Amino acid sequence: MATTRPRHSAASTQFLDPAVLGRIGNLELLARTVVDGFLTGLHRSPYLGFSMDFAEHRPYMPGDDIRRIDWKLFARSDRHYIKLFEADTNANFSVLLDLSASMSFGSHSLTKLDYARYLAACLTYFSNKQRDRVGLVTFDHEIVDYVPPSMKHLDTILHTLDRAKAGRPGSLAGPILRITEMLGRKGILVVISDFYEEPDAVLSALGPLRARGHDVIVFHVMDPYELEFPFQEASGFEDLETGEQIPVIPGKLRADYLAMMNAHLAALERSFTDHRIDYRLLDTSKPLDRALFEYLLSRERMSKTR
Amino acid sequence: MSLAFLVPLFLIGFAGVVVPIAVHLTRKQRRNVVHFPSLMFLEKIPFQERRRRRIQHWFLLSLRALALAFVAAAFSRPFLDQSSGAALGSAGPREIVVLLDRSYSMEIEGQIEQARSQAEAILSDLGPLDRASLVTFARGAEVVARSTSDRAHLRAALDTLTVSSGATRFGPALKVAQTILEESTLARGEVYLLSDFQRNGWTGDEGVQLPPGSSLIPIEVGGEDTIDNLMVTDVSLPRQIVAGRERITPTARVVRRGGEATQTVSVSLELDGQEIQTVDIELAPNDAQSVSFQAFTLSRPHTTGTVRLDDEALSADNSHHFVLSPGSSLSVLIVDGAAGSTDPSLYLRGALGISDDGRFDVRSRRSSTVRPVDLEGAAAVFINDVQLDGGSAERIRTFAEEGGGVLVALGQDSGWPASAADMLPGTPGPMQDRLQGRGGRLGYLDYEHPVFEVFSGPRSGDFTGARFYRARGFAPSDSAMVLARFDDGSIALAELRLGRGRILVWTTTLDSFWNDLALQPVYLPFVHRLAEYLGGRAEALPWFVAGQVVDVANPEALETAGLVSSEAAGLVEGLDQVALSPMGGNLALPAVDGPRYLPLEEHGFYTVRQPGTDPDRPFVIAVNVDLEESNLGRVEPDELALQIEAPAIVDDGSPRLTQAVELQKEDQERRQSLWRWLLGAALALFALETVISNWVSRRATGAAGVVAG
Numbered sequence A: 001m002a003t004t005r006p007r008h009s010a011a012s013t014q015f016l017d018p019a020v021l022g023r024i025g026n027l028e029l030l031a032r033t034v035v036d037g038f039l040t041g042l043h044r045s046p047y048l049g050f051s052m053d054f055a056e057h058r059p060y061m062p063g064d065d066i067r068r069i070d071w072k073l074f075a076r077s078d079r080h081y082i083k084l085f086e087a088d089t090n091a092n093f094s095v096l097l098d099l100s101a102s103m104s105f106g107s108h109s110l111t112k113l114d115y116a117r118y119l120a121a122c123l124t125y126f127s128n129k130q131r132d133r134v135g136l137v138t139f140d141h142e143i144v145d146y147v148p149p150s151m152k153h154l155d156t157i158l159h160t161l162d163r164a165k166a167g168r169p170g171s172l173a174g175p176i177l178r179i180t181e182m183l184g185r186k187g188i189l190v191v192i193s194d195f196y197e198e199p200d201a202v203l204s205a206l207g208p209l210r211a212r213g214h215d216v217i218v219f220h221v222m223d224p225y226e227l228e229f230p231f232q233e234a235s236g237f238e239d240l241e242t243g244e245q246i247p248v249i250p251g252k253l254r255a256d257y258l259a260m261m262n263a264h265l266a267a268l269e270r271s272f273t274d275h276r277i278d279y280r281l282l283d284t285s286k287p288l289d290r291a292l293f294e295y296l297l298s299r300e301r302m303s304k305t306r
Numbered sequence B: 001m002s003l004a005f006l007v008p009l010f011l012i013g014f015a016g017v018v019v020p021i022a023v024h025l026t027r028k029q030r031r032n033v034v035h036f037p038s039l040m041f042l043e044k045i046p047f048q049e050r051r052r053r054r055i056q057h058w059f060l061l062s063l064r065a066l067a068l069a070f071v072a073a074a075f076s077r078p079f080l081d082q083s084s085g086a087a088l089g090s091a092g093p094r095e096i097v098v099l100l101d102r103s104y105s106m107e108i109e110g111q112i113e114q115a116r117s118q119a120e121a122i123l124s125d126l127g128p129l130d131r132a133s134l135v136t137f138a139r140g141a142e143v144v145a146r147s148t149s150d151r152a153h154l155r156a157a158l159d160t161l162t163v164s165s166g167a168t169r170f171g172p173a174l175k176v177a178q179t180i181l182e183e184s185t186l187a188r189g190e191v192y193l194l195s196d197f198q199r200n201g202w203t204g205d206e207g208v209q210l211p212p213g214s215s216l217i218p219i220e221v222g223g224e225d226t227i228d229n230l231m232v233t234d235v236s237l238p239r240q241i242v243a244g245r246e247r248i249t250p251t252a253r254v255v256r257r258g259g260e261a262t263q264t265v266s267v268s269l270e271l272d273g274q275e276i277q278t279v280d281i282e283l284a285p286n287d288a289q290s291v292s293f294q295a296f297t298l299s300r301p302h303t304t305g306t307v308r309l310d311d312e313a314l315s316a317d318n319s320h321h322f323v324l325s326p327g328s329s330l331s332v333l334i335v336d337g338a339a340g341s342t343d344p345s346l347y348l349r350g351a352l353g354i355s356d357d358g359r360f361d362v363r364s365r366r367s368s369t370v371r372p373v374d375l376e377g378a379a380a381v382f383i384n385d386v387q388l389d390g391g392s393a394e395r396i397r398t399f400a401e402e403g404g405g406v407l408v409a410l411g412q413d414s415g416w417p418a419s420a421a422d423m424l425p426g427t428p429g430p431m432q433d434r435l436q437g438r439g440g441r442l443g444y445l446d447y448e449h450p451v452f453e454v455f456s457g458p459r460s461g462d463f464t465g466a467r468f469y470r471a472r473g474f475a476p477s478d479s480a481m482v483l484a485r486f487d488d489g490s491i492a493l494a495e496l497r498l499g500r501g502r503i504l505v506w507t508t509t510l511d512s513f514w515n516d517l518a519l520q521p522v523y524l525p526f527v528h529r530l531a532e533y534l535g536g537r538a539e540a541l542p543w544f545v546a547g548q549v550v551d552v553a554n555p556e557a558l559e560t561a562g563l564v565s566s567e568a569a570g571l572v573e574g575l576d577q578v579a580l581s582p583m584g585g586n587l588a589l590p591a592v593d594g595p596r597y598l599p600l601e602e603h604g605f606y607t608v609r610q611p612g613t614d615p616d617r618p619f620v621i622a623v624n625v626d627l628e629e630s631n632l633g634r635v636e637p638d639e640l641a642l643q644i645e646a647p648a649i650v651d652d653g654s655p656r657l658t659q660a661v662e663l664q665k666e667d668q669e670r671r672q673s674l675w676r677w678l679l680g681a682a683l684a685l686f687a688l689e690t691v692i693s694n695w696v697s698r699r700a701t702g703a704a705g706v707v708a709g
Helices: A010-015 A027-040 A071-077 A112-129 A154-162 A173-182 A199-211 A224-228 A250-274 A289-305 B008-026 B058-075 B104-124 B151-159 B170-183 B346-353 B390-401 B418-423 B523-535 B555-560 B637-644 B655-672 B674-700
Strands: A053-059 A081-086 A092-098 A133-139 A143-150 A187-193 A215-222 A235-239 A245-248 A278-283 B002-005 B032-036 B078-081 B094-101 B131-137 B141-148 B188-195 B214-220 B229-236 B239-242 B245-248 B251-257 B263-271 B274-283 B288-292 B296-298 B303-309 B319-324 B330-336 B360-366 B380-384 B405-409 B426-433 B442-445 B470-476 B481-486 B491-498 B501-506 B549-551 B577-580 B586-589 B597-599 B604-609 B619-624
Touching: A071 A081, A092 A112, A092 A143, A112 A133, A112 A154, A112 A187, A112 A215, A112 A289, A133 A154, A133 A173, A143 A154, A143 A173, A173 A199, A187 A199, A199 A215, A199 A250, A215 A224, A215 A250, A215 A289, A224 A250, A250 A278, A278 A289, B002 B008, B008 B058, B058 B674, B078 B655, B078 B674, B094 B104, B094 B170, B104 B131, B104 B151, B104 B188, B131 B151, B131 B170, B141 B151, B141 B170, B170 B188, B188 B637, B214 B637, B229 B263, B229 B303, B229 B319, B251 B263, B251 B274, B274 B288, B303 B619, B319 B604, B319 B619, B330 B346, B330 B523, B346 B360, B346 B523, B380 B390, B380 B523, B390 B405, B390 B418, B390 B491, B390 B501, B405 B523, B470 B491, B501 B523, B549 B555, B586 B597, B655 B674
Parallel strands: A092 A133, A092 A187, A187 A215, A215 A278, A235 B032, B094 B131, B094 B188, B188 B214, B330 B360, B330 B380, B380 B405, B405 B501
Antiparallel strands: A053 A081, A133 A143, A235 A245, B002 B078, B131 B141, B229 B251, B239 B245, B245 B296, B251 B288, B263 B274, B263 B303, B303 B319, B426 B470, B442 B481, B481 B491, B491 B501, B549 B597, B577 B586, B577 B604, B604 B619
């Protein structure tokens, strides 16, 4: 049964502009603002249906899952109604946030890390409101902070996100392996990173998570300058993680760079798809609600397959 | 002239020239640094790498290096050291000045010919770009050829060289050389001084200083300075009146310098070209004798005379010329009181009557009235203690305005009519007694005035012995000149110019009644000088010295030169005259307004007359050589050269010399200020470099791929 694709008003889209969000210092307030505003503008359907507690009935609409028709009420009223339940999944929801130095890059008011933090805060808040147990792992080339999944850890997670800073070189393999060992219960894992590693290395790092039965959603956070490489002036380009510097005349390298970047993105998407990992590329200049849509779509898909 | 630096330490800055090169070769490309998340893609892109080990823009690099070099040079404060120009050797064209001595001592042993040969040798060595000047000199300097490279002209000028009658004076010639070198544009100057280097020609305070870069090359002609030289140094011509005619007894002084044995010298006297007498004397080496000739009667004006010795090496000083004319007595009128037992003019008349040559013709008039006939022929009038009437005073006024001289001696009876009060140099007052002590004295005398000039020398007349017990007070007018004062400041002698004549007032008597001046030895010459001054008599000079000048348009100068009568000499005032020089040359003296100077450059007799006339006794001026030249003692040529060359800077380590050298360098550097030009050029180069490098940079942007440092 197909779901109704969420829509949002132009006003809400404008409100979720990352640049506007950047002016809100408190992450909880930010998450609440994003999620509540987002929910207000959404169709209710995706929000409901993940819980066992009855909420209400609504008339059957074509496309609704016929398994959710309340046949007893049909017997009494001879009409088809859909039985809706309160959302209460009690699933483990963890965000794996990359704090490597490359995440500190930003070509406008928000860095990739800022964007990732907002995203993580919103998703965590969102999940917590759905009564999921929320957790957080931040890592670079090792685990920086670990907040175990819990219904009561929202504040801790938001606090941890608030003070998260990128600064050290990062790698996926080591930290993810540790996380795999730490997370015993299956759950939803949201990995937020810029994935500056070879696609094979990324997949080999995330593969064990999927193998353990976690639902893995990957958000690939990229700055528009990384995607478009609009630099003009000949400059020295310094690697944020290694400090290596090379002189570059962008006009001469743009085509090659974009070709390699696109190939990299395509390879990542193909690899993740092959391993049934949801992959979403996020442009930090784009509104945040798109990421939330992607998440909800993924949740819905998970629920259908579950 | 060489390039020097005031602060050479800054030349270290020239090392800065390598800075642009080093920067160019070692500097990494300094551009904007972009912090990028990862270089994993960029590093995979193959790119061209070009090391900056090759200099791409030689022109820019040269500009930068040159600008830095200019800055370093400017801070070093460079200057062209002109003081060391003399040490440059033989490079560059020369400005040559040949100074040739033609004083009369150069006639000795053909020294003038030696000098001519030396000068020719110098001129023959002239380079193609050299310029030369020829200057002859004796007492004065004459530029014969000035700063020319025309050798023919120089040689022709050299051929006209003759010995003059002047004495040696190095100062004017060296001044001329200094001027020529200072005006020259050539870097090097050489002054050749060809002379016999007589010591009398150089005093050391001539103030000559050749410009830097010039040198003086003294060339001494002649050999020894101890030749045997005879000379007539002086001739005295005392006059005596014998039987109403003047008789002259010449006495010549003959001096011998040098020599080794006693020598017999013939001394002859010539009058009007005829030898009158010859006297032989024995002269030991470095000896002198006076030779007296027989007296002769002087009856004709402008009589020429010569005392002559035998010719020897230096002949110019062997003859002594003079001109004599019969003297004329000065007519003096003495007017004194008509009555009284005493004679107030006793001493005055007596003093004027005492002279061997009868120079004063004294007449007396004892009356308070002066008649016109009394003043006829009189040159001087003494109004001695008398009360004149108004008519007499007016006649005296007329007499004075026409050129006569009057002395008014104030005494007890003297007075002056009020109508003629403006004739006197002041107003007579009452009698003033100086009875305390030993009376008053003369406290001030104007020794520059002709009356007292002869008393200015030591032992030339003592006025301090005279005592003055009484005098008339005298209030001088504004136009009066005070010639003598008593020791209390009151006036003793005052003068007033009246027309062409003069009136003097003596405020005390000329006898011994109010003072004892008449009893003093100085009284007689004082009265003589008074009478001569009042009568306008000028002492005629029997001879001049070569180098002097006579203004033939000035009657007083002519009278001094011995002119007795213009009419007798054939000279008419306002017409052209001509002078015949001793060597036979003619000097035209055209009639012009103002002075007509006759330069007396040759020794012998100059004859002055109207052109086309042949008077019986023409006006003759005798000229003798300057005897300083006869002293053949020599100055060391190198010593002279050292005094006038620009001082060479020799660093002997003394602080004052070091300081002087530094000051000289600083002065040169400040005057030249080359650092301003260098700094300006450096700024211009920097500006040009900026423009060009920006242009090159704009062109280069985007042209290359990746540039790695």
